[in-house]
Amino acid sequence: MTGSYGEELLRAALAGTDPDSSPVTHTEVIPAATARFAAWPEWLDPRIVAAYAETGLYRPWEHQIAAAEHAFAGRHVVIATGTASGKSLAYQLPVLQTLLHDHAATALYLAPTKALGVDQLRSLTTILATDPDFTRLAPCTYDGDTDAQMRQWARANSRILFTNPDMCHIGILSGHHRWQQFLRQLRYIVVDECHHYRGVFGAHTALVLRRLLRVARAAGADPVVIAASATTAAPAATLTRLIGEPAHEVTQDASPTGERTVALWEPDFLPEVTGENGAPVRRSAGAEAGRILADFVIEGARTLCFVRSRRGAEITARTAAGLLASTAPELAGRVAAYRAGYLADDRRRLERAIADGELLGVATTNALELGVDISGLDAVVIAGYPGTVASFWQQAGRAGRRGAASAVVLVARDDPLDTYLVHHPEALLRKPVEATVFDPTNPYVLKPHLLCAAAELPLKPDEVARLGVEAQVDELTAEGLLRRRKAGWYLAAGVEPHADIDIRGGIGGQILIVDTSTSRLLGTVDTARALSTVHPGAVHIHQGASYVVDELDLDDGLALVHPEEPEWTTSARDTTEVEVTATVDAQDHGPLHVALVEATVTSQVIGYLRKLPGGEILDSVPLDLPPQTLPTRAVQYTLTPEALAEAGVTEVSLPGALHAAEHAMIGMLPLVATCDRWDIGGLSTNLHADTGLPTVYVYDGYPGGAGFADRGYEAFAQWVEATAAAVSGCACEKGCPSCVQSPKCGNGNEPLDKAGAIAVLTLIGRTLPNPP
Numbered sequence: 008m009t010g011s012y013g014e015e016l017l018r019a020a021l022a023g024t025d026p027d028s029s030p031v032t033h034t035e036v037i038p039a040a041t042a043r044f045a046a047w048p049e050w051l052d053p054r055i056v057a058a059y060a061e062t063g064l065y066r067p068w069e070h071q072i073a074a075a076e077h078a079f080a081g082r083h084v085v086i087a088t089g090t091a092s093g094k095s096l097a098y099q100l101p102v103l104q105t106l107l108h109d110h111a112a113t114a115l116y117l118a119p120t121k122a123l124g125v126d127q128l129r130s131l132t133t134i135l136a137t138d139p140d141f142t143r144l145a146p147c148t149y150d151g152d153t154d155a156q157m158r159q160w161a162r163a164n165s166r167i168l169f170t171n172p173d174m175c176h177i178g179i180l181s182g183h184h185r186w187q188q189f190l191r192q193l194r195y196i197v198v199d200e201c202h203h204y205r206g207v208f209g210a211h212t213a214l215v216l217r218r219l220l221r222v223a224r225a226a227g228a229d230p231v232v233i234a235a236s237a238t239t240a241a242p243a244a245t246l247t248r249l250i251g252e253p254a255h256e257v258t259q260d261a262s263p264t265g266e267r268t269v270a271l272w273e274p275d276f277l278p279e280v281t282g283e284n285g286a287p288v289r290r291s292a293g294a295e296a297g298r299i300l301a302d303f304v305i306e307g308a309r310t311l312c313f314v315r316s317r318r319g320a321e322i323t324a325r326t327a328a329g330l331l332a333s334t335a336p337e338l339a340g341r342v343a344a345y346r347a348g349y350l351a352d353d354r355r356r357l358e359r360a361i362a363d364g365e366l367l368g369v370a371t372t373n374a375l376e377l378g379v380d381i382s383g384l385d386a387v388v389i390a391g392y393p394g395t396v397a398s399f400w401q402q403a404g405r406a407g408r409r410g411a412a413s414a415v416v417l418v419a420r421d422d423p424l425d426t427y428l429v430h431h432p433e434a435l436l437r438k439p440v441e442a443t444v445f446d447p448t449n450p451y452v453l454k455p456h457l458l459c460a461a462a463e464l465p466l467k468p469d470e471v472a473r474l475g476v477e478a479q480v481d482e483l484t485a486e487g488l489l490r491r492r493k494a495g496w497y498l499a500a501g502v503e504p505h506a507d508i509d510i511r512g513g514i515g516g517q518i519l520i521v522d523t524s525t526s527r528l529l530g531t532v533d534t535a536r537a538l539s540t541v542h543p544g545a546v547h548i549h550q551g552a553s554y555v556v557d558e559l560d561l562d563d564g565l566a567l568v569h570p571e572e573p574e575w576t577t578s579a580r581d582t583t584e585v586e587v588t589a590t591v592d593a594q595d596h597g598p599l600h601v602a603l604v605e606a607t608v609t610s611q612v613i614g615y616l617r618k619l620p621g622g623e624i625l626d627s628v629p630l631d632l633p634p635q636t637l638p639t640r641a642v643q644y645t646l647t648p649e650a651l652a653e654a655g656v657t658e659v660s661l662p663g664a665l666h667a668a669e670h671a672m673i674g675m676l677p678l679v680a681t682c683d684r685w686d687i688g689g690l691s692t693n694l695h696a697d698t699g700l701p702t703v704y705v706y707d708g709y710p711g712g713a714g715f716a717d718r719g720y721e722a723f724a725q726w727v728e729a730t731a732a733a734v735s736g737c738a739c740e741k742g743c744p745s746c747v748q749s750p751k752c753g754n755g756n757e758p759l760d761k762a763g764a765i766a767v768l769t770l771i772g773r774t775l776p777n778p779p
């Protein structure tokens with residue numbers, strides 16, 4: 008290895024490791040790119056150009072202008088380019104131009120997090136401060152923290168509001184009559200970081216946006232949607248699904264980037280440590296990342312290390328400081344942890360210390376991923392794949408802004424997807440196949456929003472037909488929630504639907520998780536998932552802090568917990584049954600049948616295991632809890648016993664083979680769909696009553712489905728192929744957490760047959776037709 012800055016840093020981190028068993032599975036130097044500039048649009052007011060010049064921005068890049076042109080011409084557009092590629096300018100130009108020239112025009116900016124909204128408001132305020140003509144735009148935040156007086160002021164005076172989907176739903180749409188002045192003039196809706204709207208949150212946000220467009224149009228406006236997104240598969244299709252209308256996309260990034268070296272790192276197995284069922288255990292990603300962080304700091308590289316939990320961030324910082332204390336004591340004090348939960352003052356102090364180089368190494372949760380302006384670092388270490396390609400680049404993008412060389416190291420966790428990615432760099436570093444998945448047609452999400460829509464403005468027959476929601480409207484009418492009158496459907500008297508929807512809270516009833524030591528509400532969990540996650544005795548991690556559940560009261564919707572950090576973690580054991588209620592789509596390929604089905608999943612938590620961090624099982628505790636049913640969508644596949652036998656899967660190995668294949672597929676679904684393995688469940692059986700054949704189900708863990716099973720069905724061939732590669736590429740002998748073991752298996756990871764899983768997955772891959 009010679010050459011790049013990143014390679015030199017890596018060499019330092021690798022010093023002392025055995026060159027024959029290097030943990031680095033791949034290194035790639037992504038060359039620097041030079042900027043491609045465009046002219047400022049002819050329609051743009053020179054005062055706006057001057058304002059940017061004053062902040063140091065003289066020439067726009069091509070993609071910024073391409074997106075601005077679409078929007079200014081009235082076309083919905085999404086700009087999906089790299090981190091820090093200046094996506095904000097793309098929406099600011101049309102918005103500022105329009106608002107400057109039409110003194111009544113308004114714009115609404117939506118961000119998935121408050122921090123990002125605040126950051127964007129700050130950046131716009133800096134630009135507006137350059138010219139007194141701009142002051143009457145009065146940009147203003149409108150979120151859960153805005154007090155009543157300020158809200159009133161904002162409604163009457165502000166022409167650019169910075170808000171989020173939650174406030175848009177509860178603060179604006181529910182009382183839209185008070186917002187008529189603003190909505191009548193609404194010209195632009197900006198949807199920033201739109202790849203964050205996924206799963207159930209995505210479905211809720213899609214319906215909020217569609218309702219917003221509906222009331223704005225009824226008020227006489229016709230707003231254009233400008234979305235910004237990280238690079239994902241098919242951004243225009245995602246925006247179209249979000250707003251229900253056609254959209255354009257701009258994806259060619261013309262911003263300059265410095266040379267970046269990306270290394271993929273797989274920690275070695277720990278000698279003499281075994282986990283569940285005797286499986287080998289790898290060094291933890293956090294500990295490995297702590298070592299790399301220390302090495303980079305010794306080299307003088309300003310480094311951020313992303314760790315998935317708060318506790319992990321603390322431990323990684325401590326590991327690095329400990330190593331430095333013995334090798335370079337003068338540097339030990341220049342490493343710290345940063346996470347949500349620190350006091351605001353401490354956070355600002357740490358941010359300043361990072362920015363001015365006083366701190367050289369910082370281990371952080373994703374609190375530093377979005378909306379905190381820290382840039383110009385030399386290296387980023389990511390302990391564990393952050394779940395999406397977009398997040399990976401967002402974290403990686405913290406290093407090397409504007410032309411400087413940088414290094415990025417991804418350290419794999421013991422997990423099939425991490426293992427796959429460090430051995431298949433193309434899936435991470437080339438065009439992503441991961442699509443932002445959500446399903447706004449899920450009746451469990453759609454019906455409450457239809458009630459809100461009817462409360463906002465009566466639903467007209469032509470509108471109901473156009474949206475294809477006749478069946479749901481009929482059901483709501485039969486349930487007495489809507490009333491049919493001549494002009495359309497009205498909300499029944501006494502129904503108040505807005506407060507019943509929690510945009511981020513999932514679907515249906517919620518269980519509140521309350522810390523009894525402080526009476527503080529920690530968060531909520533769907534009723535459907537409560538039994539497996541907050542059963543009595545469960546260890547519950549909330550933002551990195553640990554609690555133990557004392558009581559789960561399903562009638563009152565409460566899980567009572569107290570702070571405690573036991574040495575063990577818990578995992579529920581359950582029994583599951585799947586009953587197919589309808590087939591949505593199916594394909595037959597000889598001995599293989601693949602279908603997308605509607606199904607009812609009945610599961611019962613029967614106990615839980617207590618496990619030590621090394622994977623060792625302490626004991627199994629029985630529980631007596633009621634069964635739960637989940638109506639959802641699933642991918643189903645069956646194989647004939649003859650084909651399985653021919654592939655070498657015997658009757659004895661079949662249960663373990665199907666079970667292991669199911670686990671690995673659940674672990675790998677996030678490669679093609681933006682989900683987490685905890686969002687999905689599975690069942691495998693030698694003989695299923697509905698099919699009469701060996702059958703595997705992978706289902707969405709949310710009532711009605713969140714779109715994950717649908718995406719798995721659509722990308723089935725890619726999904727199976729990647730899963731087969733991940734399992735066969737894993738160096739363990741009989742199965743480990745990096746391939747077929749699952750951290751949430753209801754059967755304690757038994758039985759599992761790794762070789763059988765490879766045979767099953769290879770058989771499916773061989774049987775599927777080649778992609779076109």
Ligand SMILES: Nc1ncnc2c1ncn2[C@@H]1O[C@H](COP(=O)(O)OP(=O)(O)OP(=O)(O)O)[C@@H](O)[C@H]1O
Nearest residue numbers: 063064065066067068089090091092093094095096
């Ligand atoms: N044409 C340009 N020339 C020079 N600097 C620019 C240009 N456009 C934007 N910038 C600067 O680049 C930085 C990043 O811009 P911005 O925050 O809009 O990026 P982004 O793509 O939205 O980032 P993220 O991926 O974090 O959402 C800002 O400091 C901005 O001032």
